[in-house]
Structures are given as structure tokens and as C-alpha cells.
Amino acid sequence: MEPAAVDGAVGAGLILGGWGYVWVVYGVSWTVLVLYTALALVLRGRALAAESSPSPSAENPPQESTS
Amino acid sequence: MKWELPLIGLGAILLTIAHVWGLFIAPPEAMMGDVGRILYIHVPTAWAALVILTVSFIAAIGALWTSSYGWDAAVEAFAEVGVILTALLLFQGSMWAKPTWGVFWTWDPRLTTSAVLVVLFLGVLVLRRIVDNPEKRLTVSAVATIIAYVDVPIVYFAIKWWRTLHQPFSSPDTVDSAMVSPLRVAAFGMLFLAIGIAMARWRSIRARLHTEADAPELPDLPAPLDLGGT
Numbered sequence: 001m002e003p004a005a006v007d008g009a010v011g012a013g014l015i016l017g018g019w020g021y022v023w024v025v026y027g028v029s030w031t032v033l034v035l036y037t038a039l040a041l042v043l044r045g046r047a048l049a050a051e052s053s054p055s056p057s058a059e060n061p062p063q064e065s066t067s
Numbered sequence: 068m069k070w071e072l073p074l075i076g077l078g079a080i081l082l083t084i085a086h087v088w089g090l091f092i093a094p095p096e097a098m099m100g101d102v103g104r105i106l107y108i109h110v111p112t113a114w115a116a117l118v119i120l121t122v123s124f125i126a127a128i129g130a131l132w133t134s135s136y137g138w139d140a141a142v143e144a145f146a147e148v149g150v151i152l153t154a155l156l157l158f159q160g161s162m163w164a165k166p167t168w169g170v171f172w173t174w175d176p177r178l179t180t181s182a183v184l185v186v187l188f189l190g191v192l193v194l195r196r197i198v199d200n201p202e203k204r205l206t207v208s209a210v211a212t213i214i215a216y217v218d219v220p221i222v223y224f225a226i227k228w229w230r231t232l233h234q235p236f237s238s239p240d241t242v243d244s245a246m247v248s249p250l251r252v253a254a255f256g257m258l259f260l261a262i263g264i265a266m267a268r269w270r271s272i273r274a275r276l277h278t279e280a281d282a283p284e285l286p287d288l289p290a291p292l293d294l295g296g297t
Contacts, residue, residue, distance in 0.1 A: 018102035018166040025105050025162045026086065029112070029155050033260065036151055037075060040267040044071065047274035 071266035078260025085111075085253030093249050102166045107249055109159040111257035116152035119145050119261050120188065120219055127212035130205055136280065139205045140273035141265075142212050143195055146188050148265040153185045168232060176225040177233040184222055187215035201280060 089107030096103025126141035160178065161171040172178065191211045198204040226233050239247045 014098055015100040015102050015166055018100060021102060021162045021166055022090070022104050025159050026090070026108060029108055029159060032151065032155060037079075037260070037264055037267075040264045040271070041072075041075075043271040044267040047271040050274060050278075 069270075071263045071270070074259045074263030074266065076263075078256050078258070078263055081252050081256030082111075082260060083256075085249045085256055088249035089246075089253065093246055094243075096246070099167055102163065105159060105163040107253050108257075109156065109163060110250060111253040112152055112156045112159060114254050115257040115261040116149055116156055117219055117223065118258060119152060119265060120149040120184070120216060122262075122265070123149055123188075123212055124216035124219070127209040127216075130209040134202070134205060136201070136205070136276040137273055139201075139209070140269050140276055142208055143192065143272050144265045144269035146191050146212060147268060148261055150185060150188045150192065152261060153181060153188070157181055157185065173232060175232045176229040177222065177231050180218060180222045180225050184215070184218045187218055188212075191215055201276065 086107060089104055093104070093107070095101050096106075123142055123145035126138050126145060129135070129138035130142055132138075157178070160181075164173070165171050191208055194211050195204055195208045198207055225231060226235055239251075242250065
């Protein structure tokens with residue numbers, strides 16, 4: 001089926017090819033999302049570890065290095 | 068209950084399914100051909116960015132209302148994810164524009180207002196790094212977020228208010244059914260992923276703010292030595 005003409009259109013036709021643009025878009029977007037997700041999860045893990053570890057206090061003083 | 072891991076996992080699965088569907092199963096678009104497949108990631112990124120920035124705006128109101136560090140952390144977390152998504156959106160759009168419009172960039176109202184959006188929310192994040200006082204930072208960044216958010220409805224309605232190269236609003240009625248399903252799955256996938264990442268960031272930013280609030284205040288610096296003379 002031919003695509004419907006658009007009022008005022010200055011040209012018509014089908015764009016051929018362009019897979020290079022498609023792969024670049026998906027490659028860059030997925031890479032950014034994966035790296036950012038990994039960073040967010042690493043920082044979250046550190047925050048949870050810090051929350052669960054006992055904080056230094058009078059009853060629980062910080063360990064001093066003996067070396 | 069920590070929802071971020073299930074949300075990130077579900078989002079990644081849905082996004083993978085939608086993108087395999089959009090890249091290899093869905094038909095090429097009638098005029099854009101295979102380049103139209105970029106829209107299966109570009110459109111969901113745009114929708115997720117606007118939703119995430121809206122949450123940042125709501126968090127800013129919550130922060131001003133309650134002065135709570137939980138809301139303050141949400142402002143930063145959602146603004147940060149919103150900036151990443153909007154920057155990706157601009158990149159994806161420019162890569163789509165080259166084969167379809169013939170240029171990577173043009174000062175079209177939708178494109179220009181979207182670029183302004185990145186700069187505004189980047190400004191909010193920079194402001195949070197500049198202001199050291201936690202109470203002042205909460206107030207200043209919340210107000211800046213509310214001001215920056217004014218651009219979100221302008222971005223959304225830009226294609227209606229001005230003459231623009233960008234496509235008009237689309238809906239399931241204006242998109243072929245073979246393309247609606249992968250688009251819809253990708254939209255939910257991107258949204259779940261973005262919310263999951265923002266919640267993970269919120270948890271670490273909130274911990275940082277609590278640590279900062281618990282830290283003892285530094286003593287005042289000694290007065291400069293008077294070396295005499297006069």
C-alpha cells in the first residue's frame with residue numbers, strides 16, 4: 001500500500017538503509033543505561049552496608065590499628 | 068521492602084523483549100523504513116524522562132513542605148536520572164533526525180526546549196554540589212527544581228503551540244497495531260528501569276545526607292595571626 005500523501009510535503013518516498021544509525025542509538029543507550037544502573041547499585045550496596053554496620057560510640061569504640 | 072531490584076530486573080527484561088521485538092520482528096515504518104526502529108527506544112525514553120522529572124518536582128514540593136532529607140534525597144535522585152534520560156533522548160533524536168530530516172540538530176521548538184530542560188536540571192544538580200549548608204541546600208535546590216520543571220509542560224506542548232518539524236502527538240489510534248505493542252512494552256520497561264535506578268540512587272543519597280547531618284561541626288578556624296606592624 002502506498003503511504004498517504006501529506007499536505008505541503010516537499011518530497012515523498014521511503015528512506016532506505018540507516019541501520020548504522022539504529023545500532024549506534026541502541027548501542028550507546030544500552031551502554032549508558034547498563035553502566036549507570038551498575039554504578040547506582042554499587043553505591044546503593046555501600047549505603048546499605050554502612051547502614052547495617054554499627055556506628056562508633058562510647059560502648060563500641062572504633063578499632064585502632066595495632067600495626 | 069526494597070523495590071529497586073525487582074523494578075530494575077523487570078524493566079530490563081521488558082526492555083530487552085521490546086527491543087528484540089522492535090528491531091527484528093516489527094515491520095519497517097512506511098516512510099522511515101528501518102530508521103523508524105529508533106522510535107522503540109526514543110519515545111519510551113522521552114515518556115520516562117518526563118515522568119521521572121515530574122516525580123522530582125513533587126519531591127521538591129515535599130522537601131519544602133516537610134524539610135525532610137528523604138524528600139531532599141528524592142529531588143536529587145530523580146533529577147539525576149531525569150538528566151541522564153533527557154540527554155539520551157537528545158542523542159537518540161539527533162541520530163534519528165540525520166537520516167530523516169537531513170541534519171543532526173535544528174533549533175526546532177521541541178528540540179530547543181528539551182535541550183534547555185537538560186541544562187536547567189543539570190543546574191539543579193550543580194547547585195546541590197555548590198551549597199554546603201544542608202538546610203539551605205534543601206530549600207535552594209527545591210525552589211530551583213520547581214522553576215526548572217516549568218519547562219516540562221513547555222516541552223510536551225511545544226509541538227502543539229508552535230510550528231515544528233517534530234511529529235505531532237501520536238496514540239494507539241494513529242500507530243499501526245504491529246508497532247503499538249513493542250512500543251507499549253518498551254515504555255513500561257523504561258519506566259520501571261528508571262524508577263528502579265532512581266530508588267537505588269535515592270537510598271545512597273539519603274545515606275550520604277544522614278551521614279552529613281550526623282557529622283560533628285568543624286570548629287571555627289583560628290583568627291589570622293596578627294603579625295603586628297601597625
